[in-house]
Amino acid sequence: MISQNLFREAVQRGYTNVQLAGFDIEKPDLIDMLEVESLTSEEIFANQPVVEFSKCRFCGVCSGYCVNKAIQFNRFVPSVTLIVARCCACGNCQKACNRNGIQMKEKYVGKIVQGNLVQHHLIAGELDPESEFQVPLIKALLERLSPESICICDFGPGTDLPVSLALEQMDVAIFVLQNTPDWEQHLKAMITLTEKCNILSGLVINKSEENSSFSVEVSEYCNLNSFPIWGVIPDFGDLENNKDFDNTFNPEVATLPVSKIWNSITQSHPILQLAYNETFTQY
Ligand code: SF4
Ligand code: SF4
Known part of the structure; x- marks a missing residue:
């Protein structure tokens, strides 16, 4: 929802070339929720x-050559296990095996759909329900982002490898945090990921009021870690199941908080303002 409203915000602010990109490949609901025209679909294999x-x-050599730790080797069983969700299809493990014990086999990963959204461009990945091969689909999406556009990318939850790989290609990351029992753990992971990717990042507190105990606690944590808070979005109820909201995707109710988020990013980061006029391409 936030990414859709940021997209609308960009359009309203006069950016003529804006792209909305769906990186939440396990839950690709952008297309169903929005009125997208002229849809095309492309199958992705890896x-x-x-x-x-x-x-x-069972020598374990392949495991040592995998920088993504996608091959688990247990010398005691012994066993060699591929964690498909961490694999980027680089083929290094195959090259490392002098027993010819690894074959690279082409698999269907999912599809990339593209279409038009109020005269702008939408692109989104849909992971095949039978597949966990996420990284190749994320890479295919990154390759298809328009370099001339402001790209507003919608990510799924988590800070795992596919997310971190994609974030490394972004200019700005907005992390969204809600009040869950393990929020501190999530926030710590977000901050760690930000440092790893070395990109401009900030936090949006979702479904909370500015003066709630949760917001105050999060603010204290962020202050301690010098992590900016870019906005607080109140709880508007279960919008995902609100058909009117989904069809229009720009209700008045969400306008103000998203506008404030946009302002707080640009006001506190002059470089970003400059980049709007120059080379800012991804959001
Ligand atoms: S696949 Fe090859 S490199 Fe990997 S454990 Fe087996 S023999 Fe060793
Ligand atoms: S293809 Fe690359 S990422 Fe995948 S298991 Fe082999 S070495 Fe690891």
Whole structure:
């Protein structure tokens, strides 16, 4: 919802070339929620390593060559296990195996859909329900982002490898935090990811009031860690199941908080304002 309203905000502020990109590939609901025209769909395939156990001698060499830690080796069982969700299809493990124990096999990953949204461009990935091969689809999306556009990218929850890989290509990250029992753990992971990706980042507190105990606690935590808070969005109820909200995607109710978020980012970061006029491409 926030990304859609940021998209609308950008359009309202006069940016003529804005792209809304759906990186929440496991829950690709942008397309269903919005009135997208002229939809096209492209199937994405990628090479996934498959261990041939008839040739494998369980030496563990392949595991050491995988920078993403996508191969788990247990010498005591022994076993070699691929964690597909961490694999980027680089093929290094295959090259490392001198037993020819790994084959790269082409797999269907999912699709990328594109279309028009109020004269702008929408692009979104849809991971195949049978697949966990997320990274190739994220990479395919990144390759298709328009370099001339302000790209507002909608990410799913979490700070795992596919998210961090994509964030490294962004200019600004807005993290959204809600009041859950483990919010501090999530916030810590967000801040760590920000430092790793080295991008301009800030926090939006969602479904809370500015003076609530949750907002105050989060503010104290952010102050201690020098992490900016860019906005607080009140709880507007269950908008995801509100058909009117979904069809119009720009109700008055969400305008003000998102506008404030946009202002607080640009006001507190002059470089970003400059970048709007110059080379700012992704959001
Ligand atoms: S490098 Fe080859 S032989 Fe060694 S564990 Fe990996 S797949 Fe098996
Ligand atoms: S293809 Fe690359 S990322 Fe995937 S398991 Fe092999 S070395 Fe790791």
